[in-house]
Amino acid sequence: NAGVTQTPKFQVLKTGQSMTLQCAQDMNHNSMYWYRQDPGMGLRLIYYSASEGTTDKGEVPNGYNVSRLNKREFSLRLESAAPSQTSVYFCASSERAQNRATNEKLFFGSGTQLSVL
């Protein structure tokens, strides 16, 4: 009953370092998403992947890259971390299929708390 699994749970980086946040889902979902959560700003969409093989920018893509490795996995990479990227990062997935909203909901991982010093 894993659902959406994110690693690591916590990470501290120095400015300029790079890292990759990993996300995997075992629900055979088509769509996957990366959000960041900051106090007073709610969740903001960084990138999403509507289906395997596709990725698109969300609201705040600058400074990030993503890879949809296969249907299960969607990673988020920070090439050169900046203090402004200190945040809690959430991966989510959904069954989302075109023109079928019955099962519409996002399943979230438990988050990665990232600090950039």
Next chain:
Amino acid sequence: AQSVTQLDSQVPVFEEAPVELRCNYSSSVSVYLFWYVQYPNQGLQLLLKYLSGSTLVKGINGFEAEFNKSQTSFHLRKPSVHISDTAEYFCAVRNTGGFKTIFGAGTRLFVKA
């Protein structure tokens, strides 16, 4: 593009009192609407959703919300709250033909004994 405004950042309320968390959205196309809840140190989970049909939607834990198209609102209500309802609540919107779910800034509900 869609946007969501949650009108209250914090709502303190006494146990067993009613509560309403307000949400307004903006969109030029038809939308789906959602409320998610986040308990401390956890990810978000779906409370309820409006896709179509009846404008009054019932969710888990006794919560309900009403879709008002003319006022572009989707307020969340519960007639009697419990201490365990203390959490952050997020309103969200997605256009019916798209993939991006956009969230509001959140409302922190604090239930006092």
